[in-house]
Each structure stands twice: as C-alpha cells, then as structure tokens.
Amino acid sequence: MSESVYAKAGVNIDKGNQAVQKIKDMVKSMGVKEIGKFSGFFPLKEKIDNPVLVSSADGVGTKLKIAFLTGKHNTVGKDLVNHCINDILVYGARPLFFLDYLATGTVEPDVISEIVSGILEGCIENDFVLLGGETAEMPGFYKDNEYDLAGFIVGIANNKRIVSGENIKKGDLLIGLPSSGLHTNGYSLARHIVFDQLKLTVDSKVEELEKTIGEELLEVHRSYLKPVSKLLEMDLVKGMAHITGGGFVDNIPRVLPEDLAVQIERVWPVPGIFEFLCQAGEVSKEESYRVFNMGIGMVIFIDQENLSKLETTLKGMKETYYLMGQVTEKKGKKQVIIN
C-alpha cells in the first residue's frame, strides 16, 4: 500500500491507533471501560453528604526535559498524577479519576506506553482510575522525541467539611512533610544551573549527591494521600499548602487568612540537591524558598492542642514530619517569614 497523503503531511493515523491500542491493553487491568472512545464514564456511587467535585489541571513542566535527556519516560506520569492528587488533597478531597493529555511531534508507540505506564502506576498506587485521555500528534509543534504531558483530576469531598484554612488562628502550628526532591518545580532554574552554568550531563556525579544528576532530578513527586487522609479522618487538619511553583512564599498565603503570617524555622535537613543547586547557582535564601520546595512538599496547619495526637499518628505510620513553624500576627506586608 502506498503511503497516504495524510502521512506525508506528518500525521500517521495508524501509528496513532497502535499507540492507543497499547494504552487500552494496559488500562484493561484497571477495569475501566470505554477508553479510546469519545469519553470515559465514572458512576457516582459515593455515599457522601453535600458532595462537591474538586478538580485540578496540571502539567509536568520542564522536568520533562530530564526525561528526554535520560531517555527514562516511565516516571513523569507518576509525577503528574501525584501532583494533581496533592492539589485536591489540600482541600480534603479524595481522588476519583484522572485523564491525561499527551502531545508529541511524532507518535512513538513504545515511548507513549512508557509514559502511560507511569500514569497508571500513579493511579494504582493511590487507588483511583485513569478514565481516559488524549494523545495528540502535532507535527511542527514539538521537537523529535519530545512531548508535553498534562493531567486532569476529579475528586470528591463533603462541601461542609472542605479544609479551607479559614479557621487558622494565631498560635497554630505548621507541620512539614518532606519532599522526595524537586517534585515538579524549579526545573528551568535547576537545568540552567546544572547544564548551562556547570556544563554537567545527566550522568554526572557530584560529591554532594549519592545519585547521578539525572537520577536526582527525576526523583518522583510524592503523593501525600496516605498520611494526610489519616489526619483528615481524625479531623486534625485546619489547612494545607502543597509547595509547588512559587514555593513557600506563594503557596502558604493561598490557605492563610490575610491578617496572619507564619514564622518558619529551618529545622529540617535540606536535601543535598537543593544545597548543591543554591550554592552552584548563587541562589539567594529568599529566592530559593520561592522557586524550590527546599525539602518540604506539604505544609499542614494544626491547632496546638492536637500536636501530640498528630505526632502519635504520624509516628505510628512511620511518616517523617517536622514541626516547622507557627502562625503569628502579620506585622509588615510579608505573610511568610523564614528564619
């Protein structure tokens, strides 16, 4: 058979269908029907009072470049899923389903199935489903062997029990849960420092770090679903901030009432990768806490009187945590003061 006119224009529908088939095969194991048709279906069987759907969209950002450089495509999907989970979890919502958008210049079925396997792993580990998605072949948009990846999550909560932060008051405590690395933020700066300034490669090893640069930068964004669900169940949480783009400085004010501030003490061990990047890139303290998570991926606000309950619970789950700060009155313009 001769190559079709459409294929000559850079789009190969058959190869696209082949990629879709690979995804379908993987998804079958999750018991989800209808993938590859126009839409996905999620029967609402939840027994929940005052149900509210909580939804969020996100991308992996330029962390994808590390996947391109290392040729390791099976973790960025999990980064995306976990990022999205944390974004609805901060309001006390539980994930129901996920959809992805994957855009490439040319569809390579093997790379696509690697990417989707990461998404599926993230969904399975957090016990919810990949309901569908779009794989778009867009010649002239993306470089060869590059792609963009975005995700969309829908969760559910009781509208009268949304964790909004509105009851946070002076004297409340900040509990930090450690990050696993950069998560999905600060990669433009990290890449600039590592590859442009230091001229390192993903295979480089530096004294401060146990793994290669590529491995460090690909560390998977953590999901906080398990420990946070337990704390929510016990009604210990007054507010939460997922530390993503904008760091402490932009994310904590999203949940903190406007007339309050937080005093943060740097009591946790800042992971080597941040020390290394900030030193090599001459990043100021102030900027580092705006660009990176600096080792804390989730900040939880609790009432002082609940501290011992929280400690017992997290210790029981073998979860590391840090009592990292306290809520104070706002004195100047700043809501986030890092000592």
Next chain:
Amino acid sequence: MSESVYAKAGVNIDKGNQAVQKIKDMVKSMGVKEIGKFSGFFPLKEKIDNPVLVSSADGVGTKLKIAFLTGKHNTVGKDLVNHCINDILVYGARPLFFLDYLATGTVEPDVISEIVSGILEGCIENDFVLLGGETAEMPGFYKDNEYDLAGFIVGIANNKRIVSGENIKKGDLLIGLPSSGLHTNGYSLARHIVFDQLKLTVDSKVEELEKTIGEELLEVHRSYLKPVSKLLEMDLVKGMAHITGGGFVDNIPRVLPEDLAVQIERVWPVPGIFEFLCQAGEVSKEESYRVFNMGIGMVIFIDQENLSKLETTLKGMKETYYLMGQVTEKKGKKQVIIN
C-alpha cells in the same frame, strides 16, 4: 530591583501571576470561586437518577498554527470547549464544568487573556463553567509566540440512559448535522496543501471561497448541544458519532455494533473549503472521508419510525440536517461505505 536568578533562567513568576490575575478577573463574571488556588469546586446539586460522570480530554491540535499565523487567538478556546462538549454529548451527557491547560514558551498576558476569553465564551454560550486550569510557562518547549492548548470536560448523565448505540439495528437512519468548517481536524494536511504546496498565506483569497484562507481555516468548531439536547429529551436518539480525527471511517464504528455497516449517500452540499483542499491536494475520496468531516460534524442514528418527529423538531429549531444514510448488514470488512 535586579532581575531574579529565576527570571534569567527564562521563567518570570510575576508575569505569570499577572496573566493569572487577568484570567481571574474574567472568570469572576461567571460566579466561580477559588480559581487560581490549587483546585476548583463544583457542588453536585444535580437531581439525576443513577448519576454517572462523563469526562473527556482533548486538544486543539495544529489548528493552533492558524491562530499563530493570523494573530487571532480569541477563537481557539471556543473550538476546544465545543469539541469537548460534543465528545460527551454523543453519550447523552450534559456538561458541568471545564478546565484548560495552556502551555507557552513565554507568558504574554495579553495573548493569554485572548485565548481564555474564547474558552469563557464557549462555556457561557453552552451554559456551563470554567472551573480552573493551568497556565504553564515552559522555556525551550515552545517557539516564541506559540503555545499548546488542551481542555478537560466533566458532564453528567443517567447511567441507565446512556446513548450507547447498542440498540442500533438494520434499517435505522443516519441524520447528519452540518459542520461549520474543518472543526479541529485535518489541519496538518490542510496546512501542508495550503502553505507548502500552494504557497498561499492566511490572507490569500481563492475563487472557490468567500473568505480568506485564514478565516476559513479558523471557523469555530460547532457545539451541537442545543439541537441534540432537544432530540435527547424527546428520546429520539439511538447513537451518535462526533466526526473528529479519523473522519467518518474511524468515528462511526465507535458507536455502531460490530455486525452492522452504514451506507452513506453524499446528499449534502460539501462546503467549498473541502472541495478546494481535496482538489488542490489530490486527496482521494476515501482519504478525504478519513481525514476531514467533509461538511458533517455530527451523525445521529434514529429509528425509521421517528423520522417525522425528528424532522418537525429540527425544522422548528431552524436546524439544518441531512438524511444521509442507512444501517445495513455488514458484508465485507468495511463498516462505513460512502457512495
């Protein structure tokens, strides 16, 4: 103030925040709270039996290149919204909310607010809400002044009344609703023909067409929500196919039982843009119906006995439609035969 290290790496958080503020201001008019925080909230107040959420992800595809060439960015958002609506509508679902993912190389607040204004217009016209979204600044991924745009829709239906196509039988009729142009499919081929082969520009005028090439190619993807909702209400619809990527050939089998085929008669006037593209590009009849919608954007399957009811209803709404084919037994491998 000196430029921050992060800005030097190509990311400008302040400019990003400025774009987010513009979007927030626009969205305020829709009565949606919480945009710009981690997630969006949609209280489920629907009184519906056996509720099932129906969800779909999609992109605009390479139609975006036409927006880049013309500098007209306020319609691609509506393309995206309408495409997503049609993808859940084919199952009988009604849209609840929408989220977008917009990725650019550099954030230009004015262009971004143009894009989002199109999304908002699509949501308002179809009476549902933009609940949130992600605007990602990804230096090194996209060319200057280029972007990618994807959308996610969530709708709701009665799980026992899903329009699945499973009851389609021999003798049922195919009703076609006209498209407004290419919708969002076939743009890689169309651009190849128009710009590479014919060396035309978006401002070119050709004899066969009333508008410029750019205007023709930017025609907004239609939403079929209004006429189809009416037909669903009257219980006239047995199955539907949204004619998108893959044309008649790939989309009709998505709803048609495997042992049946359709005989399509080309009774509708094929719009000039398709005639022009197929002639200039020497696209075969077979391929044209796989790549383009050829003037029909939605195919509706009905029982013969409901034809007059359907005709009265659509005429009453001043909706154009075509009795375009019939369901037959499958004789060979092909499910879609175009006469």
